[in-house]
Amino acid sequence: MRNTARWAATLGLTATAVCGPLTGSALATQGAAPAALYAPSALVLTMGHGNDAALATPERAVTLTCAPTASGTHPAAASACAELRGIGGDFDALTVRDDVLCNKLYRPVVVTVDGVWQGRRVSYERAFSNECVKDSYGYGGVFTF
């Protein structure tokens, strides 16, 4: 094999090795949709009054997309995404802030989160004793909408 041909073959193999993982079967789609280079993160968060999402009418619902950039109708999308990245999308890891004081009124609200976080499906529900308590979870304001 001549030197030029050998170089060409080496370059070809390198290109395959580098680009191969980006064009796996999951992305070799039939339709016109663009191939994604990141796992999707798109969520719908709802809140309603009650203890149980199955019974509570959703009074507010916002969307939150965190990839490629923070967007959506969530009022604090950027900080909510930053916080979710910090806790790896584990909503149970959101803890109560210590700089907020809430009264003990029992008027329960329930929050749901559905969709996808970094390629994994999310279906989450959590009830709080009142709306102030809900808003006091997490520094990024994930539940403040």
Place this chain on the structure above:
Amino acid sequence: MRNTARWAATLGLTATAVCGPLTGSALATQGAAPAALYAPSALVLTMGHGNDAALATPERAVTLTCAPTASGTHPAAASACAELRGIGGDFDALTVRDDVLCNKLYRPVVVTVDGVWQGRRVSYERAFSNECVKDSYGYGGVFTF
């Protein structure tokens, strides 16, 4: 009662009757969130390869908000919202377009829709025999993402 007082009382009652329905218990919230004058519509749509959403990795996920205006990461948010309004948010009512020809390749994709449509929770799943068939449902491109 003097005339002025009677007018004042009438005006007060009218104001209560007009504004009352807008300030029902659902909107008398504790937090700083604004009261909503429309039922929320916010959805996350995902697609993945497979027959069953529980087993399929979500490869793409987009958000779709239809109130107050069409927005979200859905590539055709405006026409998708228009179509969904036309069918009252009933995804099963989406029918196949007759101007699209698809081959018979069996490479199933599954679409999920979660969130809220005009105040009602949505949890929908539908499998198609391939991605072309998925994209051929509905004229608004709801599933084309």
